[in-house]
Amino acid sequence: xxxxxxxxxxxxxxxxxxxxxxxxxxxxxxxxxxxxxxxxxxxxxxxxxxxxxxxxxxxxxxxxxxxxxxxxxxxxxxxxxxxxxxxxxxxxxxxxxxxxxxxxxxxxxxxxxxxxxxxxxxxxxxxxxxxxxxxxxxxxxxxxxxxxxxxxxxxxxxxxxxxxxxxxxxxxxxxxxxxxxxxxxxxxxxxxxxxxxxxxxxxxxxxxxxxxxxxxxxxxxxxxxxxxxxxxxxxxxxxxxxxxxxxxxxxxxxxxxxxxxxxxxxxxxxxxxxxxxxxxxxxxxxxxxxxxxxxxxxxxxxxxxxxxxxxxxxxxxxxxxxxxxxxxxxxxxxxxxxxxxxxxxxxxxxxxxxxxxxxxxxxxxxxxxxxxxxxxxxxxxxxxxxxxxxxxxxxxxxxxxxxxxxxxxxxxxxxxxxxxxx
Amino acid sequence: xxxxxxxxxxxxxxxxxxxxxxxxxxxxxxxxxxxxxxxxxxxxxxxxxxxxxxxxxxxxxxxxxxxxxxxxxxxxxxxxxxxxxxxxxxxxxxxxxxxxxxxxxxxxxxxxxxxxxxxxxxxxxxxxxxxxxxxxxxxxxxxxxxxxxxxxxxxxxxxxxxxxxxxxxxxxxxxxxxxxxxxxxxxxxxxxxxxxxxxxxxxxxxxxxxxxxxxxxxxxxxxxxxxxxxxxxxxxxxxxxxxxxxxxxxxxxxxxxxxxxxxxxxxxxxxxxxxxxxxxxxxxxxxxxxxxxxxxxxxxxxxxxxxxxxxxxxxxxxxxxxxxxxxxxxxxxxxxxxxxxxxxxxxxxxxxxxxxxxxxxxxxxxxxxxxxxxxxxxxxxxxxxxxxxxxxxxxxxxxxxxxxxxxxxxxxxxxxxxxxxx
Numbered sequence: 001x002x003x004x005x006x007x008x009x010x011x012x013x014x015x016x017x018x019x020x021x022x023x024x025x026x027x028x029x030x031x032x033x034x035x036x037x038x039x040x041x042x043x044x045x046x047x048x049x050x051x052x053x054x055x056x057x058x059x060x061x062x063x064x065x066x067x068x069x070x071x072x073x074x075x076x077x078x079x080x081x082x083x084x085x086x087x088x089x090x091x092x093x094x095x096x097x098x099x100x101x102x103x104x105x106x107x108x109x110x111x112x113x114x115x116x117x118x119x120x121x122x123x124x125x126x127x128x129x130x131x132x133x134x135x136x137x138x139x140x141x142x143x144x145x146x147x148x149x150x151x152x153x154x155x156x157x158x159x160x161x162x163x164x165x166x167x168x169x170x171x172x173x174x175x176x177x178x179x180x181x182x183x184x185x186x187x188x189x190x191x192x193x194x195x196x197x198x199x200x201x202x203x204x205x206x207x208x209x210x211x212x213x214x215x216x217x218x219x220x221x222x223x224x225x226x227x228x229x230x231x232x233x234x235x236x237x238x239x240x241x242x243x244x245x246x247x248x249x250x251x252x253x254x255x256x257x258x259x260x261x262x263x264x265x266x267x268x269x270x271x272x273x274x275x276x277x278x279x280x281x282x283x284x285x286x287x288x289x290x291x292x293x294x295x296x297x298x299x300x301x302x303x304x305x306x307x308x309x310x311x312x313x314x315x316x317x318x319x320x321x322x323x324x325x326x327x328x329x330x331x332x333x334x335x336x337x338x339x340x341x342x343x344x345x346x347x348x349x350x351x352x353x354x355x356x357x358x359x360x361x362x363x364x365x366x367x368x369x370x371x372x373x374x375x376x377x378x379x380x381x382x383x384x385x386x387x388x389x390x391x392x393x394x395x396x397x398x399x400x401x402x403x404x405x406x407x408x409x410x411x412x413x414x415x416x417x418x419x420x421x422x
Numbered sequence: 423x424x425x426x427x428x429x430x431x432x433x434x435x436x437x438x439x440x441x442x443x444x445x446x447x448x449x450x451x452x453x454x455x456x457x458x459x460x461x462x463x464x465x466x467x468x469x470x471x472x473x474x475x476x477x478x479x480x481x482x483x484x485x486x487x488x489x490x491x492x493x494x495x496x497x498x499x500x501x502x503x504x505x506x507x508x509x510x511x512x513x514x515x516x517x518x519x520x521x522x523x524x525x526x527x528x529x530x531x532x533x534x535x536x537x538x539x540x541x542x543x544x545x546x547x548x549x550x551x552x553x554x555x556x557x558x559x560x561x562x563x564x565x566x567x568x569x570x571x572x573x574x575x576x577x578x579x580x581x582x583x584x585x586x587x588x589x590x591x592x593x594x595x596x597x598x599x600x601x602x603x604x605x606x607x608x609x610x611x612x613x614x615x616x617x618x619x620x621x622x623x624x625x626x627x628x629x630x631x632x633x634x635x636x637x638x639x640x641x642x643x644x645x646x647x648x649x650x651x652x653x654x655x656x657x658x659x660x661x662x663x664x665x666x667x668x669x670x671x672x673x674x675x676x677x678x679x680x681x682x683x684x685x686x687x688x689x690x691x692x693x694x695x696x697x698x699x700x701x702x703x704x705x706x707x708x709x710x711x712x713x714x715x716x717x718x719x720x721x722x723x724x725x726x727x728x729x730x731x732x733x734x735x736x737x738x739x740x741x742x743x744x745x746x747x748x749x750x751x752x753x754x755x756x757x758x759x760x761x762x763x764x765x766x767x768x769x770x771x772x773x774x775x776x777x778x779x780x781x782x783x784x785x786x787x788x789x790x791x792x793x794x795x796x797x798x799x800x801x802x803x804x805x806x807x808x809x810x811x812x813x814x815x816x817x818x819x820x821x822x823x824x825x826x827x828x829x830x831x832x833x834x835x836x837x838x839x840x841x842x843x844x
Contacts (some may be wrong), residue, residue: 319691369495
């Protein structure tokens, strides 16, 4: 058992609240949350929080982890040139070994940012899953069916395989996007969703031209088109959701579909600002994601949380828009539920021990008028004191405990990046 | 002498370039930049960079440092309520002791973000200057004349006093803003500028309503109005510069006035997005500032640099807008020259030893396709390995060397913040 004491917990169930309780973990789960009892059991380790605050870990609800290989490779160029001249040709060079190393690199970045789980859509999922398991990190893979896949049926095999593989790995159904996937293949995915009564996800309404193209071709917006074929009949959601009509928002609210916002990526690729307030006010459940490092270029949840709130202010012209509390709940709770990790959504007995300790003894956390606002509006990676996934400390005070020497991962990443550059 | 070796330098004069040189400091100045010589002198300390990169420190070209006392105190509320119900009444409670402590707190945050100098407009300048000198930090004070000042002539006395006080402190002329300063007082400031042939600064065109109000009252935009009374005859510039007409931009370019952009504050207060590309393309010299923690809420230059670029992309709808190189030059070089610290603008012999070492052995800096883009688009405070001001290491690997125990500053800040809350 590991004991966290002498600090505070930020708990969410029944409304966000700060408590003076302590927290114990046993194996991969939280086994006690409450006041300090008169008699203490023996602990493997006792962590004196020194007043620091424990949160459920941040959940990165949309990403392409191994895209770290393209970080700062091609920036400041038009979107289409970036995608077709830089991203696609270089992705074709990726080997499983590269996906493994660049995933491990991305996981290190997640841990240093307090992220405890990811929802990842990319390629070479065997290598990807191995990198997560070897690091001790939690992930849910999302299939990304599109027209380039040689073998669509592989998704059903992967769905069955990866949902059985390891307690740290899950698998959800999804397509890459409406504009990269034929109607036949979208219908195949909707049938799989029905067969397994499973939620279904996709990149959705990321750019204005994507929505316009879909309406021109089909007379429906992407959410409406997918809904019309039963794609969302068992839930799921969309990544980005920048260009959502009122009808799209109502559809998401009515079906309880998750809208995952990716503010940094949407800025960097000039896609726009997602209507986070409008979605939340309509009752749409929301989560936050970093997207891949090729279009961000960091995997830094503090930057995402900050922008998820303040972009609402500048877009509406109203400094009262957005809000730190709702953003923090999206990051910790929403993200977990969006990807089916309902046992990772709070600090409570029986939940998985996926948590982050925020260091309050740094200048940007003082004074402590309001912890939630300090975290969302002033927090940074320097405040991540410790990240625990499934009961194991994987990151603490700048050091990684991921079963591999970081220097070897950096060296391999550089060698492989050089091979990509050619 | 202190030696930095086995790494890289990012130098700016004659175009940004990365070199393999080493750098030595002697007292407060840089005394050698070049290849490793055959014979080495004795050093007080030799710092093995291990491949890390040295940059001229970031210059925070607009801030109100002691406003850390209001961090996360009042957020997510309309701008006018925030300013008149929260900021002004609480500022009235500030004592010199409070300004001293909250300035020391802000300086710690600067150092942890790689900032080596600030351009500060606030109150109780004696306490403010003492906090900088005691910390070993470099600052230029900007007067903030407005209608509430009981004694406008005090600015001339401060100008003479603070420019003589200490090598770490400078003083420039300025008013708070056109909308808070009578024409008589603005003319007084313009006369002072003429008397001392000194540049003059002000908050400028921050909000749309500010510009509209000025045009309605005077028939001129704020830049035009100030220029018409000779305010800018010896240079200077404006903070924020969000709502600039083409004529305003041309005026700034023609007179070489500095436009200081504050992207985070402009988002959080819903003021808008400054036309950074339009200003730079017109030849306006630019710098970057954090503004105060009350409206940011961090003093984090990585966040400012990131947004100074990517907000241009989303505003224009063009992913090719902005650009990491020009932002990094604004941060390191522009900021120095904007506030008259021309001897702090580069890594070269004879320049002041104000520099930051960026830790590249962190996951967010890998792979190293492009260092400048990694810093601007993926960098964070975790990458600040060391910050040196005037030849003294004030921050290294998370530790502060500022002549005071951080815990005491935190404790005092909390005690004083409680007094403000009442």
